[in-house]
Amino acid sequence: xxxxxxxxxxxxxxxxxxxxxxxxxxxxxxxxxxxxxxxxxxxxxxxxxxxxxxxxxxxxxxxxxxxxxxxxxxxxxxxxxxxxxxxxxxxxxxxxxxxxxxxxxxxxxxxxxxxxxxxxxxxxxxxxxxxxxxxxxxxxxxxxxxxxxxxxxxxxxxxxxxxxxxxxxxxxxxxxxxxxxxxxxxxxxxxxxxxxxxxxxxxxxxxxxxxxxxxxxxxxxxxxxxxxxxxxxxxxxxxxxxxxxxxxxxxxxxxxxxxxxxxxxxxxxxxxxxxxxxxxxxxxxxxxxxxxxxxxxxxxxxxxxxxxxxxxxxxxxxxxxxxxxxxxxxxxxxxxxxxxxxxxxxxxxxxxxxxxxxxxxxxxxxxxxxxxxxxxxxxxxxxxxxxxxxxxxxxxxxxxxxxxxxxxxxxxxxxxxxxxxxxxxxxxxxxxxxxxxxxxxxxxxxxxxxxxxxx
Amino acid sequence: xxxxxxxxxxxxxxxxxxxxxxxxxxxxxxxxxxxxxxxxxxxxxxxxxxxxxxxxxxxxxxxxxxxxxxxxxxxxxxxxxxxxxxxxxxxxxxxxxxxxxxxxxxxxxxxxxxxxxxxxxxxxxxxxxxxxxxxxxxxxxxxxxxxxxxxxxxxxxxxxxxxxxxxxxxxxxxxxxxxxxxxxxxxxxxxxxxxxxxxxxxxxxxxxxxxxxxxxxxxxxxxxxxxxxxxxxxxxxxxxxxxxxxxxxxxxxxxxxxxxxxxxxxxxxxxxxxxxxxxxxxxxxxxxxxxxxxxxxxxxxxxxxxxxxxxxxxxxxxxxxxxxxxxxxxxxxxxxxxxxxxxxxxxxxxxxxxxxxxxxxxxxxxxxxxxxxxxxxxxxxxxxxxxxxxxxxxxxxxxxxxxxxxxxxxxxxxxxxxxxxxxxxxxxxxxx
Numbered sequence: 001x002x003x004x005x006x007x008x009x010x011x012x013x014x015x016x017x018x019x020x021x022x023x024x025x026x027x028x029x030x031x032x033x034x035x036x037x038x039x040x041x042x043x044x045x046x047x048x049x050x051x052x053x054x055x056x057x058x059x060x061x062x063x064x065x066x067x068x069x070x071x072x073x074x075x076x077x078x079x080x081x082x083x084x085x086x087x088x089x090x091x092x093x094x095x096x097x098x099x100x101x102x103x104x105x106x107x108x109x110x111x112x113x114x115x116x117x118x119x120x121x122x123x124x125x126x127x128x129x130x131x132x133x134x135x136x137x138x139x140x141x142x143x144x145x146x147x148x149x150x151x152x153x154x155x156x157x158x159x160x161x162x163x164x165x166x167x168x169x170x171x172x173x174x175x176x177x178x179x180x181x182x183x184x185x186x187x188x189x190x191x192x193x194x195x196x197x198x199x200x201x202x203x204x205x206x207x208x209x210x211x212x213x214x215x216x217x218x219x220x221x222x223x224x225x226x227x228x229x230x231x232x233x234x235x236x237x238x239x240x241x242x243x244x245x246x247x248x249x250x251x252x253x254x255x256x257x258x259x260x261x262x263x264x265x266x267x268x269x270x271x272x273x274x275x276x277x278x279x280x281x282x283x284x285x286x287x288x289x290x291x292x293x294x295x296x297x298x299x300x301x302x303x304x305x306x307x308x309x310x311x312x313x314x315x316x317x318x319x320x321x322x323x324x325x326x327x328x329x330x331x332x333x334x335x336x337x338x339x340x341x342x343x344x345x346x347x348x349x350x351x352x353x354x355x356x357x358x359x360x361x362x363x364x365x366x367x368x369x370x371x372x373x374x375x376x377x378x379x380x381x382x383x384x385x386x387x388x389x390x391x392x393x394x395x396x397x398x399x400x401x402x403x404x405x406x407x408x409x410x411x412x413x414x415x416x417x418x419x420x421x422x423x424x425x426x427x428x429x430x431x432x433x434x435x436x437x438x439x440x441x442x443x444x445x446x447x448x449x450x451x452x453x454x455x
Numbered sequence: 456x457x458x459x460x461x462x463x464x465x466x467x468x469x470x471x472x473x474x475x476x477x478x479x480x481x482x483x484x485x486x487x488x489x490x491x492x493x494x495x496x497x498x499x500x501x502x503x504x505x506x507x508x509x510x511x512x513x514x515x516x517x518x519x520x521x522x523x524x525x526x527x528x529x530x531x532x533x534x535x536x537x538x539x540x541x542x543x544x545x546x547x548x549x550x551x552x553x554x555x556x557x558x559x560x561x562x563x564x565x566x567x568x569x570x571x572x573x574x575x576x577x578x579x580x581x582x583x584x585x586x587x588x589x590x591x592x593x594x595x596x597x598x599x600x601x602x603x604x605x606x607x608x609x610x611x612x613x614x615x616x617x618x619x620x621x622x623x624x625x626x627x628x629x630x631x632x633x634x635x636x637x638x639x640x641x642x643x644x645x646x647x648x649x650x651x652x653x654x655x656x657x658x659x660x661x662x663x664x665x666x667x668x669x670x671x672x673x674x675x676x677x678x679x680x681x682x683x684x685x686x687x688x689x690x691x692x693x694x695x696x697x698x699x700x701x702x703x704x705x706x707x708x709x710x711x712x713x714x715x716x717x718x719x720x721x722x723x724x725x726x727x728x729x730x731x732x733x734x735x736x737x738x739x740x741x742x743x744x745x746x747x748x749x750x751x752x753x754x755x756x757x758x759x760x761x762x763x764x765x766x767x768x769x770x771x772x773x774x775x776x777x778x779x780x781x782x783x784x785x786x787x788x789x790x791x792x793x794x795x796x797x798x799x800x801x802x803x804x805x806x807x808x809x810x811x812x813x814x815x816x817x818x819x820x821x822x823x824x825x826x827x828x829x830x831x832x833x834x835x836x837x838x839x840x841x842x843x844x845x846x847x848x849x850x851x852x853x854x855x856x857x858x859x860x861x862x863x864x865x866x867x868x869x870x871x872x873x874x875x876x877x878x879x880x881x882x883x884x885x886x887x
Contacts, residue, residue: 145722187755187806191804195803197755197804197810198811207592212592217841228805336678368635377591377750378753382636384680388680388684389635389650390649390690390691390694391634392687394657394688398659401665426677432668432671432672448672450676450684454678
């Protein structure tokens with residue numbers, strides 16, 4: 001009990017000003033500040049203010065904000081910022097050198113490819129679409145180990161996911177199903193109608209669209225038959241998708257899939273999946289636990305799911321609704337999510353204006369449990385508390401140590417706790433910050449703090 | 456020890472930390488053990504005191520992805536295997552290392568076979584649970600929590616640690632080696648567990664000043680993750696201190712190698728993880744519950760070589776582990792057990808692999824086991840409605856034997872029920 005009997009932070013007011021004076025920190029006008037509040041065990045949400053809403057939005061819908069991003073978003077206001085973020089289609093990243101030519105003997109260079117992607121997160125002009133690309137990489141997962149690097153597939157998949165990141169789910173699912181990397185990762189590319197491989201069929205329903213317990217083993221088998229026939233493209237075919245070969249397809253007549261008996265083709269299977277009641281709530285819940293809160297209510301899920309279906313599965317519309325929802329701005333949403341390691345690292349670099357140091361993310365991600373293009377399993381990246389262990393928290397601190405050594409010119413730190421931590425600090429963080437005597441010490445504390453691990 | 460809170464808790468923690476470090480070959484600290492004859496009564500006795508204070512160690516090896524039981528313990532005489540698996544069956548039957556007339560080990564489990572011949576391997580065949588689930592994640596959760604109804608959240612070893620060990624007084628009771636997160640089997644918010652990906656790099660690169668500053672920074676963090684955060688840092692600190700001492704006390708006496716034949720998708724360095732496990736055991740850190748993982752068992756495609764390679768990798772790491780423990784004279788109290796979320800489909804698929812299945816065998820290795828075959832192998836001629844092998848031994852029976860007969864724990868408190876005994880742990884001399 002005693003170690004949980006902790007102290008929250010109060011919102012702005014007379015006490016706040018006094019606290020700042022006490023801490024010896026500059027007081028930015030109208031911002032929430034830290035204050036001891038005996039007995040409180042939770043953060044005091046500042047989300048009643050538009051400023052804090054905007055800050056939270058940038059933490060979750062992008063990879064964090066430097067002072068200039070924050071200033072622009074604050075002057076635009078919350079609604080306009082949401083609009084701008086979700087309406088901007090993904091910018092095309094510069095081609096990855098050698099990516100299209102990857103083959104046996106000239107494989108994709110994984111480390112460079114990871115750096116290329118991190119550079120999009122750090123510097124890309126469409127940070128929301130970039131954040132969604134990472135989300136889909138964790139949802140429609142593949143890994144480089146099984147897909148291999150002796151083809152462009154891992155790179156192409158990243159481009160395809162980015163192209164579809166804020167599009168519509170129906171087209172996206174077709175792209176996912178026929179993506180060469182996915183054909184290999186979940187074995188649809190070697191499945192045949194005569195002897196179907198169930199891997200993709202099962203995960204399509206369990207992990208990508210409907211969720212466990214919403215379908216039967218017969219449905220897995222039926223969809224495995226109906227989906228069979230795809231193979232990887234040959235280099236001479238110059239396409240970036242799989243190729244359907246009717247000779248490999250199932251020829252046994254109609255199958256019964258999720259209650260409907262028909263001769264399903266791939267589109268038919270996906271339509272039938274999208275016709276299921278479970279699908280929209282499942283996908284929406286995945287979005288909410290990544291962007292809003294760890295335990296969204298069924299009512300919230302169902303309301304947003306209804307809008308998602310009505311919008312003809314527009315991901316852009318869904319995300320607009322999510323960011324505009326009361327739930328997103330509710331006190332229970334505040335600091336209820338743990339940044340993924342890559343979000344933590346990229347947002348730290350952006351906070352310092354150190355966007356040129358993307359390579360630092362590469363040696364540190366693994367100790368925090370995240371290596372791009374290499375999720376732990378077909379379930380994708382874990383969430384929230386799964387990112388917290390003795391090993392990972394230490395690795396996060398070590399990243400900050402390395403970052404401080406690498407950065408040449410640190411920005412002034414006076415407002416760091418306000419810009420990066422909303423001014424809502426635990427007593428420990430507040431006390432240490434007030435005792436810190438240099439920009440380096442302050443930035444170390446801000447970036448290594450538990451507050452900065454949360455979003 | 457009646458004080459539970461405040462400053463007295465610290466005293467308790469310090470006392471136990473000092474008291475529970477086992478020296479090499481120590482017989483265990485709990486006086487009065489031998490006087491309590493029955494293993495189960497002994498467990499209850501221990502649990503009712505200050506938690507379990509013997510020096511038994513359990514190492515769980517997760518074969519993640521669903522290990523193909525029919526290629527691990529191969530049925531040698533069943534012609535149906537060849538009907539179901541025209542590509543996969545022939546080579547594995549021809550090369551298997553015979554255990555009996557009817558069953559053989561995968562040809563790459565050569566070291567395990569040696570241990571079997573020495574009476575140190577128990578194989579429980581046909582292990583599963585009612586109404587098998589074919590989702591990796593659902594079935595992993597079932598095995599991790601010991602609850603086929605999927606209501607439990609806490610891991611079976613997490614619960615054990617929370618209820619029957621003093622993890623607060625001794626944060627290295629449970630350790631995931633070679634990982635970055637706490638595996639589900641060890642998870643319980645009431646238990647402190649550590650995670651060590653790589654002991655050589657475990658530490659704050661900024662040294663003591665950073666360690667001190669961060670300890671202060673994470674103290675009493677508010678919010679739903681607050682306790683997790685400050686426990687993580689406190690545990691990291693304790694782990695750093697322990698590793699410092701352990702590293703000085705331990706020299707590996709076996710060749711561990713992760714340079715096994717390329718096993719892609721395996722993700723984890725099993726040999727390094729088991730070497731770390733050996734280090735923690737040999738150095739007398741008081742570690743009790745260890746967990747390591749080897750991935751790559753989801754062999755939906757070209758299974759033939761990939762699965763054999765995985766078996767070879769497993770064999771090499773496990774053999775080195777026991778060779779190391781034997782050389783240090785520390786093998787007597789260590790039980791290693793494999794587990795996997797499910798076996799694989801008897802019938803192979805078009806990709807030269809196998810889809811998700813049900814029952815499969817478990818390997819239990821170490822001096823505490825009574826070697827031999829247990830349970831009954833599933834019958835290829837009697838598959839369930841999904842074309843999968845039926846189980847004959849509930850996995851919780853295996854857990855129960857591990858808990859009760861090996862760890863000296865109260866199994867019912869962890870599993871919520873009592874299961875048929877599978878007597879693969881040796882009964883101590885003089886105990887019937």
